[in-house]
Amino acid sequence: MNTAAPAPPAATPRTRWHRLRVTEVRHLTADTVAVTLHVPADLRQDFTHRPGQHVIVRHRQGGGELRRCYSLCPPPYAPTTLRLVIGRGSPDGFGTYAATRLTPGDHLELSAPTGAFALPDLPGAHHVLLAGAPASPRWPRWPPTRCAGTRPAASPSSTRRAPPPTPCWPTNWPS
Structure with missing residues (x-):
């Protein structure tokens, strides 16, 4: 079966690209x-971001x-x-x-942050849904005060639990 590769993320005609160091x-x-x-100071307003947002990186190389x-x-x-x-x-x-040739001082072209994949900021218990590409860090996004008293839900596709880097919940739960 021959399938075409998915199209790159679309940028609307209104997308403005910003060159950041x-x-x-x-x-x-x-x-x-x-x-x-x-x-830079003149772009700080454009790049103020909230949890759940993303940017589009545009990289030009070899004429493509x-x-x-x-x-x-x-x-x-x-x-x-x-x-x-x-x-x-x-x-x-x-x-x-990025993993082999990108170094400090290089520049990348980015769109401003966009998207709204986030839970509302409400008081009380928080439930965590882990999603994203394998490279996305998951636990470091929540400081210990946000997850006190909560227990992570196990993924239906996995029976193993990854330990958190900080003691966000009691360690005496049964395995």
């Missing part, structure tokens, strides 16, 4: 990097253009930081470029 490329795993970007969507993954200690976590995909894709 890479300030840090941190290797999280052999195939994943966290890329931190500097947002790649567009990829990445969730915004700021570290818990700096929630306003513009950081993307990028996984290596196909050998000719942007993830491979």
Whole structure:
């Protein structure tokens, strides 16, 4: 069966591209990097973001253009930081470029943050739905105060539980 590759994320004619400087490329795993970007003062309003939003990265190489969507993954200690976590995909894709050749001082073209995949900020118990690409960090998005007293739901497709990096819930639950 021959199927066509999915089309890249569409950018509307109104999409404005912003050239941002890479300030840090941190290797999280052999195939994943966290890329931190500097947002100049005149663009801070455009790049103010909320949980559940993403940006489109436009990368031009070899006469072609790649567009990829990445969730915004700021570290818990700096929630306003513009950081993307990028996984290596196909050998000719942007993830491979980011993991092997992207360095501080380079520039990337990004759209402003968009999207609204988030739960309302309500007081009380929070339930966590884990979703996203394998490279998306999951537990670091919630500080310990947000998950106190809650228990993670096991994924229906998996019977194993990943331990959190912080003690968000009691450790004496039965396995």
